[in-house]
Structure formats: structure tokens, C-alpha cells
Amino acid sequence: MKNFKFYEWLGGLIDADGEFYISKSGYGSIEITMHIKEIQTLYFIKSECQGKVTLRKGVNVARWRLHKQEPLIETLTKLLGNIRIAKRQIQYQKICKIYDIDYKIPHLLTYDNAWFSGFFTGKGCISINKTNFMAVISVSQKEKDILENIQYIFKGNISFDISLKIWIWQCNNFDCEYLLTYFEKNNILNPYKQAKIRGFKRFLFYKAQKYHLDPLKRKRLLHFIKKFNSIYSL
Numbered sequence: 001m002k003n004f005k006f007y008e009w010l011g012g013l014i015d016a017d018g019e020f021y022i023s024k025s026g027y028g029s030i031e032i033t034m035h036i037k038e039i040q041t042l043y044f045i046k047s048e049c050q051g052k053v054t055l056r057k058g059v060n061v062a063r064w065r066l067h068k069q070e071p072l073i074e075t076l077t078k079l080l081g082n083i084r085i086a087k088r089q090i091q092y093q094k095i096c097k098i099y100d101i102d103y104k105i106p107h108l109l110t111y112d113n114a115w116f117s118g119f120f121t122g123k124g125c126i127s128i129n130k131t132n133f134m135a136v137i138s139v140s141q142k143e144k145d146i147l148e149n150i151q152y153i154f155k156g157n158i159s160f161d162i163s164l165k166i167w168i169w170q171c172n173n174f175d176c177e178y179l180l181t182y183f184e185k186n187n188i189l190n191p192y193k194q195a196k197i198r199g200f201k202r203f204l205f206y207k208a209q210k211y212h213l214d215p216l217k218r219k220r221l222l223h224f225i226k227k228f229n230s231i232y233s234l
Helices: 003-017 037-049 069-078 086-098 113-122 145-153 171-186 191-208 215-231
Strands: 020-021 028-035 052-055 061-066 124-128 135-141 157-162 167-171
Touching: 003 020, 003 037, 003 069, 003 113, 020 086, 028 052, 028 069, 028 113, 028 124, 037 052, 037 061, 037 069, 037 124, 037 191, 061 069, 061 191, 069 086, 113 124, 113 135, 113 171, 124 191, 135 145, 135 171, 135 191, 145 157, 145 171, 167 171, 171 191, 191 215
Parallel strands: none
Antiparallel strands: 020 028, 028 061, 052 061, 124 135, 135 167, 157 167
16 A cells, blocks of 8 residues: 555544544644454554554453654644544644644545545444345444545445434445445455455355355355354454
8 A cells, every 4th residue: 555545544544443632731642442353453553653552451442552753743744634524623633733734624535545445444334134135334423424425436325323323324235346346446454354345245246146046055145144244243
């Protein structure tokens, strides 16, 4: 992944699972928290940006944190134009002000931008229904605007979950192929979700071959779905 692509991706992941912090003493830091199964992603970020990866006691999560001034300023500068969620933009503008970094408004999200790859790394979900054999790729978010931008690029549908009070964008079955091509060009840099995507592609192949309509192959497909949902759940 080219350097500028990495920071597009990183901006998406920070929007999904990260925070910009300012201590009471006025020092800034960036943190990203993920499930322990995804810790390799955090170590990859550390190799690119420095910082430290630690395990959180009592819970199955790990955290990457960057607070040393020189690499922090470099990372903040390279993230310019790549923070898109309103809540995170407020945090980002405040921390940029501390280090005299001129904030840059993001351009409209495009298919060639790796931001969604990073955002999906944090917020993306892949599921397969064993009853109707419906495969779904989805992203949930409180802000509808960013999901509308995602929908414009990748199609799909947006709905509101009343119980969770969040918006959900999703695409179904073969409508996802355009998105899968995008992930081939913009690596999600997450071995756990890369495995899910490989399994998802395999399911689409089985469905295209009409395994779900053949009694014998249907049994094999149901076994695959059960394994997919159990192995790849956090």
C-alpha cells in the first residue's frame, strides 16, 4: 500500500475505532482500540507510525497509542483531509490547533480513496443467513451523511435501527461484488477480516453454482455457513 493510501486507510480506521485525545496538561495523543483477534492490525500501524500496543486487562481488546510529539505531529499532518466523521473531526481540529497544523476539509469520498477500507476494518460486518442464504455486508453509524456517501459509491441500502438508534448501510449477495473488487485494490490490512472476505467470496461462488438448490450440496453449504459464522464471530 502506497504511503498516501495508508493514511487514507488510517483515517477511516480512526473514524471507526479511534480517538484524538488532549490531556489536562495540553498534550495530544491518538488511540485505536480493537478486539484482540485484530491485534495484528495495530502492530502494523505501530510499524508505520511508531507508538505502543498494549492489552487491556479484563477485556479482549488491545490498544495502539501514539503520544510522542515528533511522530504524532507527522501522523497528524499526513492524516489531513482523511478524517470524515463529524465527532472525530471536532477532536482532530482541536489537536491540530495545539500543534499549529492547518486543518484541511476532506474532499468528497471517491471509489479510489482507501478511507472506506479503513472504516470497514473497524465498523464492517459480514453475515450469512442459513435460512434464506442471504449474504450481507454492512456498516453501522450514528451519522447518516457518511453512509449516504458510501451508498453513492457502492450502492446498497440505508435503514434506521430504532432499538439501537443507529443508521445501517448494507449490500446483499452479488451486489457486493463491486465492493469486493474495491477491497482487492484497497487492502483492509486486517487478517481477521481478510479471512472473512475470502470466506464470503467462497459462499458467493457456492451460491452462483446453486448449491442451495441441490439437496446434497445444500447440506455442504449449510455446514460451511455454520463454520463461517462460528469461526469469524468476535
